[in-house]
Amino acid sequence: MPRPHTTFHELTVGQVADRSGVAISALHFYERKGLIRSTRTAGNQRRYSRDTLRRVAFIRASQHVGISLTAIREALDQLPSERTPTPDDWARLSAAWRTELDARIAQLQALRDDLSECIGCGCLSLRVCHLTNPRDVLGREGAGARRLLSPRTDRVNQG
Amino acid sequence: MPRPHTTFHELTVGQVADRSGVAISALHFYERKGLIRSTRTAGNQRRYSRDTLRRVAFIRASQHVGISLTAIREALDQLPSERTPTPDDWARLSAAWRTELDARIAQLQALRDDLSECIGCGCLSLRVCHLTNPRDVLGREGAGARRLLSPRTDRVNQG
DNA sequence: GCTTGACCTCAACCATGGTTGAGGCCAGAG
DNA sequence: CTCTGGCCTCAACCATGGTTGAGGTCAAGC
Numbered sequence: 001m002p003r004p005h006t007t008f009h010e011l012t013v014g015q016v017a018d019r020s021g022v023a024i025s026a027l028h029f030y031e032r033k034g035l036i037r038s039t040r041t042a043g044n045q046r047r048y049s050r051d052t053l054r055r056v057a058f059i060r061a062s063q064h065v066g067i068s069l070t071a072i073r074e075a076l077d078q079l080p081s082e083r084t085p086t087p088d089d090w091a092r093l094s095a096a097w098r099t100e101l102d103a104r105i106a107q108l109q110a111l112r113d114d115l116s117e118c119i120g121c122g123c124l125s126l127r128v129c130h131l132t133n134p135r136d137v138l139g140r141e142g143a144g145a146r147r148l149l150s151p152r153t154d155r156v157n158q159g
Numbered sequence: 160m161p162r163p164h165t166t167f168h169e170l171t172v173g174q175v176a177d178r179s180g181v182a183i184s185a186l187h188f189y190e191r192k193g194l195i196r197s198t199r200t201a202g203n204q205r206r207y208s209r210d211t212l213r214r215v216a217f218i219r220a221s222q223h224v225g226i227s228l229t230a231i232r233e234a235l236d237q238l239p240s241e242r243t244p245t246p247d248d249w250a251r252l253s254a255a256w257r258t259e260l261d262a263r264i265a266q267l268q269a270l271r272d273d274l275s276e277c278i279g280c281g282c283l284s285l286r287v288c289h290l291t292n293p294r295d296v297l298g299r300e301g302a303g304a305r306r307l308l309s310p311r312t313d314r315v316n317q318g
Numbered sequence: 319g320c321t322t323g324a325c326c327t328c329a330a331c332c333a334t335g336g337t338t339g340a341g342g343c344c345a346g347a348g
Numbered sequence: 349c350t351c352t353g354g355c356c357t358c359a360a361c362c363a364t365g366g367t368t369g370a371g372g373t374c375a376a377g378c
Contacts, residue, residue: 025337043344045355094274101271112260115253184367202374204325
């Protein structure tokens, strides 16, 4: 079984796929969309640096929270491009995501509370109900958050 | 301006669109997907009963929470088919949705808390972190929840 | 009886987030 | 030196949630 040659610090696409639990096709897709990067061997094969595993984990985690790839890409673009991100760099991103999450949780809670009122009055339909009059719910997420949680095949990170 | 003839209890698709803030094309789409129903006039035009406004409001509200049309349809299928749903019928649905919402909020909170830990340790990537090891996050939502909140054009229910 | 606007159907198209398959290259092992 | 597994590209396809446009009908009003 001819296995591709790699140095200690490089991973093939297959290795990243195995270790991250993400399909090769998805990795290609993420690369096309600018979420991850690779170098190429003389034979035109992709090689990923180890921190790609972190990036992929970050991508998946973020998707779980309902964030679009575009938004995730924008977040990742904040990472330093010319050095390997430090734990501190990741911590900054995580902190930003926490804020995101707090906001989303607050929205859901507001919705839930409105819904409770609606249960009381049976009004779930018109003008009275905040739920159905959501001009005050906050900002712009665009389309594309495909799932809130739990995609069909989830086993990110075996190792 | 020839306006379609309607009785007091029937609404044209245009009226439903205006009052619900949902595009006519979306109403057609919902009907194809079985989320709403209409009768037809002799001239083959749709007529909606008034509780369609409630249904549409329910659909939009549910979409805001990230629930797919398929799931919404299944919920609506629980409504009595041969009589107009009562406030109580709607209350039962709303209660079910509240449970849904509670679960989603709990998920997001768990994710957020994991994330906070990750910030502490800078681990956001591998095996250690619950966030990236989500085999325990709960159930099956399938694909398709397109947005968590706030679509681009939100003005449901003017009247 | 013609115009006009609201409505109809059906097919094509858009974006997101991917997967699948065809056809081909590269490299290590026998 | 060939076989084979892993990788490559590119195009097509899938689902969700719709929108857009072409071409045609229906009915109120002048």
